[in-house]
Amino acid sequence: MDSKIVLDLFKDITRIPRESGHEEQIISFLQQFAQDHALECHTDEAGNVVIVREAASGCENMPTVVLQSHSDMVCEKNSGVEHDFSKDPIDYVIEDGWMIARETTLGADCGIGMAAQLAVLASDLRTGRIECLFTVSEETGLYGAKALKPGFISGKILLNLDSEDEGELFVGCAGGVDTTAVFHYDSMPVAPGSVLTKIHICNGAGGHSGDDIDKGRANAVQLLARFLYPFPDVRICSIGGGNKRNAIAREAEAVIASGAAEAENIRKAVEAFQTEIAQEYAAGDPDIMIEFTMPDASSDNILAMDPQTGRSLVSALLAAPHGILEMSQDIKGLVETSSNLASVKMTGDGEITVGTSQRSSSVTECRAAAMKVEAVFRLAGAEVSHEAEYPGWKPDMNSAILEVCRSSYRRLFGKEPVVRAIHAGLECGLFLDIYPDLDMISFGPTLRNVHAPGEKLDLASLDKFVALLEDVITHVG
Helix, strand or coil: CCHHHHHHHHHHHCCCCCECCCCHHHHHHHHHHHHHCCCEEEECCCCCEEEEECCCCCCCCCCCEEEEEECCECCCECCCCCCCCCCCCCCCEEECCEEECCCECCCHHHHHHHHHHHHHHHCCCCCCCEEEEEECCCCCCCHHHHHCCCCCCCCCEEEECCCCCCCEEEEEECEEEEEEEEEECCEEECCCCCEEEEEEEECCCCCECCCCCCCCCCCHHHHHHHHHCCCCCCEEEEEEEECCCCECCCCEEEEEEECHHHHHHHHHHHHHHHHHHHHHCCCCCCCCEEEEECCCCCCCCCEEECHHHHHHHHHHHHHCCCEEEEECCCCCCCEEEEEEEEEEEECCCCEEEEEEEEEECCHHHHHHHHHHHHHHHHHCCCEEEEEEEECCECCCCCCHHHHHHHHHHHHHHCCCCEEEEECCCCCHHHHHHHCCCCEEEECCCCEECCCCCCCEEEHHHHHHHHHHHHHHHHHCC
16 A cells, blocks of 8 residues: 555545534545445444445455544644645645644544555455544544444454554543633723733743643743733733643633733733743743734723723633643553643633633543633633543553564564653544444554644654554454
């Protein structure tokens, strides 16, 4: 199976809108692909699709293998970039051995897994029965996986193609839960003669809130709160930052009102703060910066949130747990538990919503982390709720498919692959709830900057990923 075919199929996928919750066009694409290749295809009520390639002649006794990826993508773009994810194709370049989307996410997570599945379906490989499962809305809560029903797939071996480091075989993942805090505020006029100032934290690397949480990257929302905290008398006219629950906040900004003297102090503080964060994130997030501007607008008739809520919000954003909370005592280098302060959004109806997510390999520690976040925001006067909890996937080092993959990797590349668990949410834990007899493993090519603009795919690793996938499915059994 040629990796160029896989790459060409992925290029086709980049032209199809598939934001989480809006997968209609990619579902139609998959259904049409099945029809064009005269393959059995089923779609459930949630939008999950399974396409079946029957066993090649003489391979009928080989076990059925399920290849699985998710059909949605995280849609993130740099501020000021004109890109409509509901209709515009992804703009990418091929450069220095990488496929890169500079201003948006690329969607290689998990589009490259989808492309590999389609290539297998269209191939003449000598394999047993292949069931290609494409789930929906993975990135926003694994909703497609949660909606699966018994009998939708029949295979007992599942290869999840949603990993991001070539040479590594994943046999476990973290579970997680989302925690949302809602503040209610009163809009009040600012004092006459107030000066408006805009504070913008920008150019953060962002990234995946699980797999990149240990990379030392800045959280723009928390940095904004840290900057504002020493100025208790300023009035917050607007505030916003971050976006998706599973992405580290790259940007955040606030428009604040203050007296003229305080505005000058804020301007000076910006210069000092830039020096601080440049030193703190020199290795992990070297481009992070803070900008100070004065909007060309009068403060007359400008409304701000009431002072008490503004102060409570800033305090809670600063105090909220973010980053690594505990490292694993069983697997060296694995993050056990973490929390991501994902976003803050101010609406025009007197509400401010703060989105966070917690992950852990331990169900009890995940829930404890969520309670810790809840406690901070409740103390600040917010309403708090938890949703979209999903289970982790406990490693099985005696897995038969693990040994098949190890043998294939040694045969192809002459060395041992790394076997590990990942501090990110894969759908595998949910699959086990529905299909408890599944033997699973996850692998993929090397991706970087996932869930952030600048996401890129290493093309050399794609060659190895495709070779490994072909070898595994033709030697399983």
